[in-house]
Amino acid sequence: MQLERDRTIEVVSEASDGRQTVEQVRALRPNVVLLESAITGLDSIAVIEQIDTISPETAVIMFLEGADMDLMRRSMRAGAFDCLSRPFSQEELVSTIKTAYQSTARAREALVAVPVPVAKARGEIIAVYSPQGGAGKSMLSANLAVAMAKAAGEGGHPPRVALVDLNLQFGDIDLMLNLSPQNTIAGLAQKGHGGIDAELLEQYLTLHTESGLRILVAPSTPQYAESITVYTVEQVMETLRENYDVIVVDTPSQLQDTTLAVLDAAKTILLLASLDLLALHKTRTALEMLRQLYAPEKIQVVLNRANSDVGISLDDVQSVLNVPLRAQIPSDGRIVVTSINEGKPFVLHNSQTVIAKQINKLAMELLGRETEALEAGAARGNGSFLKKLFK
Numbered sequence: 366m367q368l369e370r371d372r373t374i375e376v377v378s379e380a381s382d383g384r385q386t387v388e389q390v391r392a393l394r395p396n397v398v399l400l401e402s403a404i405t406g407l408d409s410i411a412v413i414e415q416i417d418t419i420s421p422e423t424a425v426i427m428f429l430e431g432a433d434m435d436l437m438r439r440s441m442r443a444g445a446f447d448c449l450s451r452p453f454s455q456e457e458l459v460s461t462i463k464t465a466y467q468s469t470a471r472a473r474e475a476l477v478a479v480p481v482p483v484a485k486a487r488g489e490i491i492a493v494y495s496p497q498g499g500a501g502k503s504m505l506s507a508n509l510a511v512a513m514a515k516a517a518g519e520g521g522h523p524p525r526v527a528l529v530d531l532n533l534q535f536g537d538i539d540l541m542l543n544l545s546p547q548n549t550i551a552g553l554a555q556k557g558h559g560g561i562d563a564e565l566l567e568q569y570l571t572l573h574t575e576s577g578l579r580i581l582v583a584p585s586t587p588q589y590a591e592s593i594t595v596y597t598v599e600q601v602m603e604t605l606r607e608n609y610d611v612i613v614v615d616t617p618s619q620l621q622d623t624t625l626a627v628l629d630a631a632k633t634i635l636l637l638a639s640l641d642l643l644a645l646h647k648t649r650t651a652l653e654m655l656r657q658l659y660a661p662e663k664i665q666v667v668l669n670r671a672n673s674d675v676g677i678s679l680d681d682v683q684s685v686l687n688v689p690l691r692a693q694i695p696s697d698g699r700i701v702v703t704s705i706n707e708g709k710p711f712v713l714h715n716s717q718t719v720i721a722k723q724i725n726k727l728a729m730e731l732l733g734r735e736t737e738a739l740e741a742g743a744a745r746g747n748g749s750f751l752k753k754l755f756k
């Protein structure tokens with residue numbers, strides 16, 4: 366149909382699939398969207414719901430193949446303005462578009478009159494990865510995320526922080542933070558089959574009350590892992606980015622496609638290394654692979670159990686990996702193990718220990734809070750403990 370011929374209608378964009386439609390609505394905020402019921406990429410109902418959330422003043426007109434009453438009802442319930450069954454005439458289409466435009470004009474005026482004062486979320490993803498099992502990924506992710514969530518408010522609100530446990534088979538963040546989750550990512554994958562939006566996702570996050578951190582917990586048993594697809598993970602990441610400043614992701618050591626999806630989406634990958642020859646070898650292999658995929662500044666190496674006296678020095682690590690270390694976290698079995706056993710993150714409960722201060726410092730740096738990072742670092746004499754151990 367030649368909509369361009371009607372001088373009162375301006376075609377601002379065309380999209381080839383559901384996902385693109387949602388993206389373009391977000392960017393362009395059109396008055397009217399014409400939607401084919403048989404689109405690809407996302408289910409059409411999910412597209413209507415997402416448009417309704419991100420741009421409620423946009424009217425959706427859905428094209429149906431014949432009189433599909435069930436689909437029509439579902440579309441209207443999801444927030445469509447009207448449905449047109451094929452075949453229909455050019456006049457019918459133009460008149461439906463005009464009615465839709467006029468009916469939603471009031472909503473648009475209200476929107477112009479009352480600007481929404483909510484600051485845009487920063488939406489930065491920080492993935493914690495290591496090819497080595499037991500490297501300390503979960504310990505670091507949990508404490509880093511808690512430290513960030515507890516950071517003081519800036520510009521009116523404290524940072525909004527989410528933590529995702531991507532260990533789909535054997536996730537343990539819920540134990541580390543002593544949570545009793547009602548919902549997990551498995552339930553979300555099932556419920557959000559047709560598309561995940563912010564409202565649905567919020568229902569599946571578990572609150573860590575002490576810090577305000579929100580966590581998407583891993584499935585309760587390994588057999589659910591398979592039900593979580595790359596697409597689900599991508600949608601979770603995309604949706605979290607809209608409402609959270611920082612999203613920390615704890616990953617498994619195997620490079621599954623879901624892990625890669627998160628590494629792709631991440632702004633920063635914290636690659637954990639340790640003073641263990643085999644682990645170091647794996648870290649180097651992983652680093653080489655990541656370097657081929659991503660910009661060098663995206664990959665930052667963090668040394669865990671940095672003060673263990675094991676015959677490998679800090680210089681050895683730097684020369685094997687050929688990168689500077691972003692941070693060093695000391696070994697402290699008593700603090701870490703007690704913290705995990707009690708489900709109390711040590712950055713909150715033992716905040717004066719060196720390990721807590723190191724993680725706090727890294728958290729503040731990653732948040733861009735340089736002054737607070739300096740304060741956190743100053744208390745321990747700026748790394749002198751390592752210099753003493755490795756001199």
Ligand SMILES: Nc1ncnc2c1ncn2[C@@H]1O[C@H](COP(=O)(O)OP(=O)(O)OP(=O)(O)O)[C@@H](O)[C@H]1O
Nearest residue numbers: 498499500501502503504670695696697698701702
């Ligand atoms: N800096 C540290 N000092 C002392 N113990 C530590 C330190 N870091 C980690 N640990 C201990 O090592 C064990 C493994 O840590 P964690 O579970 O965080 O590793 P992971 O990389 O997430 O493991 P997985 O690959 O199984 O997910 C835990 O029992 C933890 O107590």
Ligand SMILES: [Mg+2]
Nearest residue numbers: 502503504532
């Ligand atoms: Mg882990």
